[in-house]
Amino acid sequence: MTPAKMPAISLASVPEQFDGAVGFTVAGGSDWTGALAAMDAACDGAIRRTADAAGFDGSKGKTLLVLGAGAAAPARVVLTGLGADAPTALELNKAGASLMAEVATRGDASLTLVPHDGSAASAAALLEGAAMRAYRFDAYRTRLKDDQKQSVSTIVGACSDPASGADLLADVSSRVSGNFLARDLKHEPANILYPVAFAQRLKDELEPLGVEVTIIDEAQMEKEGWGALLGVGQGSVRDSAVVVMHWKGASGGVHDDPVCFVGKGVCFDTGGISIKPAGGMEDMKWDMGGAAAVSGLMKTLALRKAKANVVGLVGLVENMPDANAQRPGDIVTSLSGQTIQVLNTDAEGRLVLADVLWHAQEKYRPRFIVDLATLTGAMLVALGHEKAGVFSNDDELANQLFAASEATGEYVWRMPLGQEYNKSLDCKEADMRNIGGGRWGGSITAACFLERFIQKGQKWAHMDIAGVVWTDKPKPMVGTGATGFAVRSLDKLVQDHYEA
Ligand code: BES
Ligand code: MN
Ligand code: ZN
Numbered sequence: 001m002t003p004a005k006m007p008a009i010s011l012a013s014v015p016e017q018f019d020g021a022v023g024f025t026v027a028g029g030s031d032w033t034g035a036l037a038a039m040d041a042a043c044d045g046a047i048r049r050t051a052d053a054a055g056f057d058g059s060k061g062k063t064l065l066v067l068g069a070g071a072a073a074p075a076r077v078v079l080t081g082l083g084a085d086a087p088t089a090l091e092l093n094k095a096g097a098s099l100m101a102e103v104a105t106r107g108d109a110s111l112t113l114v115p116h117d118g119s120a121a122s123a124a125a126l127l128e129g130a131a132m133r134a135y136r137f138d139a140y141r142t143r144l145k146d147d148q149k150q151s152v153s154t155i156v157g158a159c160s161d162p163a164s165g166a167d168l169l170a171d172v173s174s175r176v177s178g179n180f181l182a183r184d185l186k187h188e189p190a191n192i193l194y195p196v197a198f199a200q201r202l203k204d205e206l207e208p209l210g211v212e213v214t215i216i217d218e219a220q221m222e223k224e225g226w227g228a229l230l231g232v233g234q235g236s237v238r239d240s241a242v243v244v245m246h247w248k249g250a251s252g253g254v255h256d257d258p259v260c261f262v263g264k265g266v267c268f269d270t271g272g273i274s275i276k277p278a279g280g281m282e283d284m285k286w287d288m289g290g291a292a293a294v295s296g297l298m299k300t301l302a303l304r305k306a307k308a309n310v311v312g313l314v315g316l317v318e319n320m321p322d323a324n325a326q327r328p329g330d331i332v333t334s335l336s337g338q339t340i341q342v343l344n345t346d347a348e349g350r351l352v353l354a355d356v357l358w359h360a361q362e363k364y365r366p367r368f369i370v371d372l373a374t375l376t377g378a379m380l381v382a383l384g385h386e387k388a389g390v391f392s393n394d395d396e397l398a399n400q401l402f403a404a405s406e407a408t409g410e411y412v413w414r415m416p417l418g419q420e421y422n423k424s425l426d427c428k429e430a431d432m433r434n435i436g437g438g439r440w441g442g443s444i445t446a447a448c449f450l451e452r453f454i455q456k457g458q459k460w461a462h463m464d465i466a467g468v469v470w471t472d473k474p475k476p477m478v479g480t481g482a483t484g485f486a487v488r489s490l491d492k493l494v495q496d497h498y499e500a
Contacts (some may be wrong), residue, residue, distance in 0.1 A: 001184075003180070004136055004183065004184055005229075006177060007130075007131055007134045008153065008154045008270050009127050009131050009154075009155050009156075009157070010155075011123055011162035011171070012157070012162050013158065013159070014034075014035045014307065018073075018074045019112070020108055021078065021103040021111045021152070022111070022113075023096075023111060023126075024083050024113045024114045025076070025080055025082050025087075025099075025114070026116060026118070028057060028060065028084045029058065029084045033116065033118065034114070035118075036116075037071065042073070043069045043073045044358070046066075046069040047066050047073065048113050050069065051066070054082070058084075059081045059083060060081055060082060060421055061080075061083075061098075063079065063081070063101075063102055064080075065078050065102050065103070066078070066079065067184060076106060083223065091159075092122055092129065093129035093132070093195060093476075094129055096113055096128065097133035098129075099111065100133040100134055102132075104133070104151070104180070105147060107151045109152065109153060109154060110156065111130065111155050111156070112155075112156045112158050113155065113156065113157050113158065114159075115157075115158075118160045119159055119160070120157075120159045120161055120162060122159070123158060123159040124168040127157040129476070131155060131173075132170070132179060132477040133479060136483075136485075141188075157169075171495075175487065177298040177299060177300065177303055178297055178300030178303070179300075179488060181292075182289075182293050182482070182484035183296075183481070183482035184482075185295060186285075186286040186289055186470065186482035187481060188225060189285055193267055193288075194268075195241045195265070195267055195316035196239055196241055196316075198265060198291070198316050199243045199316060201246070202243050203215070204367075205416030206245055206299060209302035210302055213244070214246070214346065216243075218241070220463055221240070222240065225333065226335045226336075227334055228332050228340055228355045229351065229352045229355040230332075230344065231351060232326065232345075232348040232352055233318060233319075234324055235273075235325025235326060237320075238318045240316060241252060241284065241316045242313065242314065242315050242356060242359070243313070243314050245298045245313070246309075246310075246312075247308075249302075249305060250307055250499075250500055251307060251500060258310060259310055259311075259367050259368050259498050260311045260360045260364055260366035261294045261297060261369075261371070262312075262316075262353060263288075263294035263295070263371070264287070264290035264372065264375065265314040265316040266284070266287040266288055266313075266317055266318070266352065267288050268287065268318050268319065268320070269287040269349075271319065271321075271346035272321055272346060273321050273325050273326065273327055273328060275321050275346075279432075283470070283494050286470050286482065287349070288464075289469030289482075290372035290465060292482075293372045293484070293487055294314055294372060296487040297312060298312040300493065301491065306491075307500045308499045308500070313356050314356075315356040317352055319345070319346075326342055326345050327343070327345070328342065329342055330342045331350070333414075334351075334358065335354070335359060336358040336454070339430040339431045340433070340496065341431055342434050344434065344435045347446070349373050349446075350375065350449045351434060353371055353375075354453045357369065357454065357460075358453050366458075368397050369461075370401070370460075370463065371461075371463065372449065372486055373462070375446050375462075375466060376443045379443045379464040379466040379467050380466055380467040382443055383467055385471060386468075387412055387413045387467075388465045388467065388485065388486070389415040389447075390415065390463055391414075391417050391443075391444070391451075391461065391462045391464070392461035392462070393451065393461075394459040395456065396459075397459050397461050401461055401463075401489070401493060402414065404489040404490070404492040404493040405489045408491060410468075410486055412463065412489075415443065415444060416444060416465075417448055421436070421445050425445060425449055425452070430491050432449070434449065437473065447462050450462050463486065468485045469482065469485050
């Protein structure tokens with residue numbers, strides 16, 4: 001397992017002479033100002049002439065690469081438009097990402113980003129987007145040609161008062177590092193990243209940062225009665241594991257009770273005996289996307305020394321068909337004591353989460369629990385690849401998640417729970433069945449199943465991230481591949497509402 005390299009990021013004053021490539025944001029409908037105007041003047045208006053000829057007018061989302069503007073400019077100058085209105089932080093993130101995408105593989109070792117307003121806050125926001133877009137998972141590409149490799153390894157945000165942005169820069173770096181960890185974990189194939197290897201990776205990553213990492217192994221789970229989770233893993237030669245990551249950053253007082261994040265970590269989901277079709281089954285290596293998000297979040301919180309107590313728990317299993325695998329019709333006893341008839345072994349994520357959610361409540365009495373899971377294909381039918389579904393018994397928590405998602409571009413949309421859906425899980429032979437009666441509303445019945453393991457009064461939200469953990473179509477801050485969805489938005493949730 002070779003982690004993707006994060007580019008070095010820093011803030012600096014606007015230099016006299018630029019090293020490497022330079023990217024500018026351009027406000028639409030107004031004259032060029034600041035460093036861009038100065039550079040354009042020094043090369044006798046060559047940049048402006050190119051922009052005019054190309055029809056680049058600073059409209060939002062438009063990008064232009066200007067090559068060889070003259071001796072007074074670097075060989076590669078990139079412009080990206082912000083439109084006429086003052087940009088939000090997210091728009092600046094996306095602008096930074098577009099600038100990065102233009103030059104990433106063109107041979108420049110560094111990219112300097114210059115915001116139109118010269119502020120450290122804008123420079124930091126550009127850096128965040130650019131660094132996000134600089135993610136590559138090339139660990140297993142041993143024959144890459146130079147022009148296929150990323151050349152930019154240093155990104156500088158140029159501004160008038162770099163010292164004033166030191167805290168912002170540290171937070172940006174923490175968020176991007178956490179996001180990169182989540183993406184690395186999703187990219188790793190299941191022959192490398194099986195449950196115990198995942199657990200070990202978390203120890204290696206997080207213990208040096210001061211996170212307490214505890215592994216609950218199969219023997220302990222058997223003794224304690226984690227029957228729902230163990231049933232899923234029993235067909236695999238790989239042992240299941242639960243990892244508890246505890247960040248104790250609160251300094252006392254009302255913020256001492258922890259908040260909990262729980263992740264589905266199915267390192268590979270064949271479906272088990274209810275086996276999936278072969279086409280596209282390789283996607284199920286990222287069926288641990290919830291666990292990846294929780295892991296990345298814990299890394300971010302630890303790196304920026306968040307003043308909060310946060311427990312991340314991930315249930316790690318492999319769902320395989322085997323002589324020892326769980327059968328359709330099997331009845332298991334969950335950690336909560338409730339029994340479940342497993343009618344479809346491919347509805348395994350909810351079985352894993354049932355036991356982890358129960359453990360989290362019994363042990364930590366959290367202020368809230370948010371679970372994340374690539375839980376249902378039906379989520380893609382409902383919301384496609386653009387937004388994740390949020391199901392919650394608490395309006396305040398749901399609204400906080402929504403606000404954090406809108407601010408970071410990790411979009412969510414609220415979905416319902418309710419007795420009408422929940423009752424389809426009733427069962428004649430056990431306390432419940434693991435699938436609803438028909439195929440409609442499958443994401444909702446899955447959420448209702450989880451709700452049966454939420455204790456009275458416990459604030460809880462479930463995020464079904466099946467559609468957003470991976471993208472084949474380029475997204476602004478991601479490119480293609482694993483997205484690291486929810487690391488940045490959940491960090492914002494904690495930072496905005498749950499820190500002393
Ligand atoms: N991991 C899958 C959900 C999934 C499917 C995520 C496709 C992303 C893309 C989950 O374990 C699953 O198999 N769910 C079943 C549930 C069904 C058997 C009730 C599904 O969605 O088909
Ligand atoms: Mn499944
Ligand atoms: Zn699954």
